[in-house]
Amino acid sequence: MKPLNNEAVKFINIFLIKERKLTMRKFLFSAFVMLIGLGAYAQEATPAVNQAPAVKAKKVELTPKQEAQKLVDMLTQDMELDASQKEQILEVALNAVKQRQGLASLKASDPNAYAQKEMDIFIDMSGKIKDIENQ
Numbered sequence: 001m002k003p004l005n006n007e008a009v010k011f012i013n014i015f016l017i018k019e020r021k022l023t024m025r026k027f028l029f030s031a032f033v034m035l036i037g038l039g040a041y042a043q044e045a046t047p048a049v050n051q052a053p054a055v056k057a058k059k060v061e062l063t064p065k066q067e068a069q070k071l072v073d074m075l076t077q078d079m080e081l082d083a084s085q086k087e088q089i090l091e092v093a094l095n096a097v098k099q100r101q102g103l104a105s106l107k108a109s110d111p112n113a114y115a116q117k118e119m120d121i122f123i124d125m126s127g128k129i130k131d132i133e134n135q
Contacts, residue, residue: 064101068094079133088132096125 071093099121107114
């Protein structure tokens with residue numbers, strides 16, 4: 001057998017390098033396709049049997065009096081107050097709810113001003129409630 005000349009060795013090296021690159025490309029492409037396929041398969045959800053479609057709960061519109069009463073109940077839960085104090089707090093809360101509802105048009109036009117005014121109403125209401133509580 002004859003020894004290989006320099007050009008034959010170069011040709012074989014180039015051929016092997018190209019073959020490795022091609023094999024690597026095939027491998028990477030196959031891995032990529034498998035990952036995409038597994039990701040798509042993992043996202044397929046089997047629907048539960050007899051599952052009702054999700055229904056968003058409708059927001060119940062409360063009257064100002066109901067909203068104020070709910071607020072008073074929440075605020076006075078841990079307080080020991082008599083009936084007259086609860087009535088006074090209810091009036092303060094009702095006034096605050098009405099003021100807040102008056103800001104509805106401001107909410108869409110200037111959210112920052114709305115948030116500031118709502119915070120002012122809350123701070124004013126909190127101060128009045130503390131005064132009533134300390135009576």
